[in-house]
Each structure stands twice: as C-alpha cells, then as structure tokens.
Amino acid sequence: MLDIPVEIKLLNRRVAREKSARKQAEEILNQKSLQLYNANQALQRSNQALDQRVRERTLELEKAKIYAEQQAAVNKKTKERFQLAMLASTVGIWEKNIAENSWYFSARLIKFLGYSTTELINQFETFSFIHPEDVNKLKKAVLGHIQYHQVFDVECRVLTKSGTYKWFWIVGQAEWGISGELIRIAGSFSDIDERIETAKLIHKMAHFDHLTQVPNRGLFNKELDKLLVTAKQQGSSLAVLLIDLNDFKSINDSLGHSAGDALLLHVAAQLKKNIHQHDLIARLGGDEFAIVLSHLNSHPELSSSCEKLIKGLKDPLKYNNSSLLAKISIGVALYPEHGLDRGELLSNADLAMYQAKKSKFKGSYFYICRTELIERQAMRCKIAKDIYTAIKNRQFYMLFQPFVELATGRLNMAESLVRWNHPVMGELSPVDFIPIAEESGLIIELGELIIEMVIPMVEQLIDAGALKRISINISAAHFLAPSFLVILKENLVKYPNAAQYLCIEITESVLIDNVELARSVIKELHHLGLIVSLDDFGTGYSSLSYLQLLSVDSIKLDRTFIADLDLNDERRIITKAIIELAHSLNLSVVAEGVENSRQLDYLIEYQCNYIQGNYFYKPMAVDELVTVLADCQFIASWIKEPIILEKRL
C-alpha cells in the first residue's frame, strides 16, 4: 500500500470533517425547519385565535359603539328634555361650583329677579337681595345644610331688580367629595309670591271678620289664651269686655241689613280707636264684640276705659237720611278675680253684660262682674240641677188661691200655684225657681208635672161642689210646645170631667212669638172645653188687638194696677177703662193682688168680675180649699158684710 502523503491525509480529514459538519448542519437545519414549521403552524393557530378574538372584540366594539350611540341619543334627548323643562319650568336654577369658583344661573332665574349675571353673583355672595328679616333664616339653612347635611329649604322675600320684594321658595343641595369637602351646591328659586299672598288672604279670611276686619272669634280665642298665659307668667291682670249692641235687631228690621252693617263697621272702628295698640278687639258674631284690655293698674282705670268706649259712640252715625246711634252694653270680667281661663272669663263677662243690659233703657252702660253675681249664677245653675231632681222626685206640690165672683159673692174659682219644698233650702218661692226653669227648658217638664198633679185634684174639688174653674199657669215655651196638648189630653182621658172646670193661664209673651200657633192651641183648648185667661194684663205690650185675635175668655189685671188703685187717679182711670173695654169684648176680668177694702171698693164700682188676693184668701192646700168652698158657697150677701170674711182670714 502506498503511503498517502500527510497533506492528503490532512485534506481527507478536513473533507470528512466538513462533510460531517455539513450533514450535521443539514440535520440541524431540518430540525430547525420542522421547528419552524411547527412554530408556523402554532403561529397560524395563534393567528386564527387572534383573528377570532379580533372578530369577537370587533363585534363587542360594534355593540359597544351601537350602545354608546344609543346612549348618546338618549342623553341628547334627556338633555333636550331637560333644556325644554328648564325653559318651561317655573323654577329658577342656580349653581355654585366651589372647585371652579364659578356660578350658573338659569334664564328663568335671571328673568325672575331681573339682574344681570354679574349682579346676581354679587347678590348671591352677599345675600344683599334677601329681605333683612329673612337673611338669618337663609344663612342658617345654608350652613345647616353644608355643615350638618340638614335640609336646605326656606321661604324668603327676595328683592327683585324692579325694587319690590317677592316671596320665593329657595331650596339647595350640596355635593361633597370623598373627604367631605364641598364640591358644589345647586338649587332653585320657586316663585311662591301668589301662594303666600293667597295664604295670607286665607289666613285673614279665617281669622278676621270680613265686615269689620277685626279678629273673629277663632283668632280672639287664640289670642286671649296667649294673653292669659303671659298674664299668668307676669302676675298681671286682664279685663275681658263683652260688648253687645242694644236693639240692633230693630235697626236691621227697620232700616235693613245695610244699615246694620254700616253701624257694625262704625262701632268696630270707634271701639278700635278707643283702645290701646296692645289691646285685643274682636267681633264674636252678630252684634257682639269683645275686647281684652291688658296692662291695667286699677278699677278706676278700667271704668274710665269703659266710659271712653261708650263716649266714643256718643255721636250718631249718619246713614242715608237716618241717624243711627249705637248704644252698647258692656260686661266686664277680670282675670284673675272672675276667672282663670277663657271659658270662665267669657261666661262671667256674659253675666255682667246681662246685668248691663238690664240698664239698657238708660242708654249705653257697663257693668263689671262681681263675685256675688258669679255666686248667684252658680246658685242658679245649682237650682236648675235641683229642679231636674225635684221633678223626678216630685218635690213640688200645689196650693190654690180662690177667686171671689163679685156678682154672686161665691168662691167658685181658684188659681193653682206650684210650690217647692227644697230638701236643703226649704220652701222656695216660684219667683226663685220659675225663671230658672224657663231658662233651662225644664219649665216644660215642670208644667207637665203640674198638669198631672192638678187634674186629679179638680175631680176632688168638683165633688166638694160649686166649683166653676181651676186655673193652671202654663209658660209660653210650654204652651207652644207640641207636648203640651198631648200630655193635657192624656190626663183628661183619665179624668174626663175635669176639662170643663179648667182654665189655662198664659202670658202675652206666648202670643208675640207665634200668634198662629197660639191661636190654634187656644182653639183646641176651647174644643176640649177649657177656657183661656190672659195673665198679667196691663204690663208688657198689652195689645188690645190680641184680645180680639186670640179668643181668650178672660183677662187678669196685673197686680201693679191693683196696688196703686187707692193711691193713683190715673191708675184708676186706666183700670176702669180696661175693665170696660174687656166687658165690651165680652171678656170677664179678674183682679189679682187685692190687699184691702179700698181696692175692693173700686173694683166693685168698676164691676170687675172676679177678685183674687190675700184680702180674702192666701194660697192653701187642696183639702183646705175643699172646706172653704163648702163653707162659703152660700154667701151671696158677703159683699155687704166684708168684715165677716176678714175675720175668717
């Protein structure tokens, strides 16, 4: 074998190395190609995934875009709606951006107030356009809202550019940052001028009398209560004056309501003029006024105040062609002497006013309440309460006072008289309880009790013989009440003979209120067989036309005429004339209250039909009357021997 040269061997090794390197490189390249392919595949998959993701994201973006566009459209509409609402709104908007130190005022607000934006900024920052009386209220509301998150809601008077104040309802709402710092505050002005004015009007209408423009009863009550609280705290006194116009009804009736209204206006004005600024005046209703005088130091001062009020009305009011003179009755109750609360004071002032009214014929008058008056009223209330019990417990009983028939000398008539044996106070006179029973309305029940008591006695008296009539007094209210005839008839059913022996005595007051009803009741009584007598004739109206109109059967001359018969010529003339007139109308005449022979003589001379009085007999129990009737029915000649009778008494 030939030796291969070293260079060739070297080259061979080199070639072998290069060849191996090339193969190695090719292998590596193949691997790299495969890796690249795989990487490419992965990349493509990644690209696809990415494309998918892009598509998805694009879709999402599309959706988001559409949503955003929709939202933008909604926002635009909302903005337009808001702008439209702002234009149409009656509310003016303001905003202060604290961070930017800027103000915003809506066109409406600028229109409301009339200021330029620059002027408004100044007004808002200095509160100078807020009414001085409302500034503190507004500042308090603003600070309360900013510091304590209280509601910022206040009604204020705001000065407009035109120089007038208008009422606005101002509200606000602040916005705070995370750390509690104020970011902005915004709010509105609502024009409430009309509402406030209306509210004022409503308040005035609700609290003031529309005619006289003085407070009405409602406001008076509230104000009086306040004054009483103050008086109690300060230990001061008050005077409550109730003022009533005398005979106001007759002015209304004769001259019309316009005249009445004019007079009320005049009275209100004059009263107001003659009291102090701090005093209270009110019209309680109708012709009734009230005044509360405070800061009083003495009774003379009070009297002088009342006199001043009366004096203020001394000049008549010229109305059309008439002169209207207001005469007033003032009743005064004092705090604390006559009452501690409104009810008590008004009630006692009312009592005092009725006392003043008693003097109304003297013109205007005032009366200051007295403790005795209050006590008397309390007593009247107690009696009224006791009357109720007395009716239930039948504490009442009847006495009878006979009449003498002058023509025959017979005792054939008697008047039944109710008496009350009070369990504590003993015997009470009708004068003490009849007016109270009338006031309280118990007179009807009492009258019914009297009917129930008297009718059975009539039977007893009929049996005693010679009885012509027993009279029963029926009050006006009872006579006109529907129950009167019903109860009467019920009792007459039990005692059918009694009707022709009964006489009902009524007073003229029955007739004044309701003539037609009175006539129908009298007619019914006649139908039942009863007769009717007009009591106390000669006092009051004593209208002769009534005598004809009402078909009464007799009249009873009032005892005041009889008392003066032997003393007064004029009385005698009148008495004689009345008797003659009654006779000419075919009415019999009873003279009550005959106390002596001189009175009797005159009555005999005037041919009075019946005599009633203590000269002959005092009221007596029914048993005694039975005896008297039995004893005296024959005495036709007693007229010539009156002494005998006197001895019998």
Next chain:
Amino acid sequence: MMGQIFTELLELVEEKFGYAVVDKLLVECQLPSKGVYTAVGVYSHEELLILVKQLSVEVDIPVNDLIRIFGEAMFSQLIKIHPEIVINIESSFDLLSKIDGYIHVEVFKLYPSAQLPVFSYRRISENHAYLHYQSNRPFANFAEGLLLGCAAYFNETFEICRTPATAHSETDVIFDITRKPIESVHA
C-alpha cells in the same frame, strides 16, 4: 455554547497558523464532537477551553492572551453577522449600556436556549465606566477581548483593568474601563 464561536475560532486559527494547526488541534484534543462544528450547532464550552489550551501549547502563546485575541476578533465577526446590533449606536459606551437591556433580549429571541452572561453597566463619567461580568463559564478574558474589539470598531481605545477584588476571577469580574477620547485616536 454557540457553534459559531467554534467555527470562528477554527477559522481564525487557520487564518493565523494554517489548517495544519487546526487539524492537529482537532486530532490531539480528541473532542466529543470530533471537531465537527457548524455555526448553527451547540457545543460544550469545555471543548473550547480544551482547544484553546492545546493551541497555547502548539503556538506557545498564553491561554488568556489567546482567548482575549479571539474575543477581539470575534466582535467584528459578530457585527458582520448581526449588523442590526450597532444600528443607531454612536459609541462603545452606548453599546455597552445596551447589552443587557437590548442586545441580550434580542439574542434570546433568536436563540431561546442560549445561556448568556450578565453584563451590568455603570457609567462613571464621560469616558469612564464599570462593566460587571457574571457568568457560569470562565470567559472573562473572552469578554475583555470583545470589549477591545468594540472599542476598535468605534475607533476608540480602552484602557481596561479589573478591580482588585475581581482580578483573579474568570466568572465574576468588574472591568474598570477608561475610554480615550476619540479625537486623540484620530490624532
């Protein structure tokens, strides 16, 4: 270790000493790879050290010098292969400042399995900087050669010394670099 280092080394040896020396190295060293290298392959750095040691014996030049010379030559080769490295780079320090933050980032993209040393750059002044080399492999001299090649590429000269604390390490070295002004180079 990148195959390109090996191929460049062998080409440099061939260029300087002829292929006979290359052949002898490969025969004598009995390397696991048998001296078959491609630029795209990856080989153990141990082989490089064996080759350099043997070369030192063959040519009678110290190992560290050989490695430094190789590093210096390697820099210009790297720029030829990857000219993008120096795009927009004005100076050597500019390049050094971008090794870790930019160049090695790009290298990882191309060679995901590459085990790269860490170069921490700290500029002290206009012409003075520290470069901290940290690697699992003892190639501080190779790095120093690269630094010299870098300076030459930008027509600069470096005075390089190692901080006393790192003077005897080949894996963790702080190079104290003083750059001579470019003007002086031109002068």
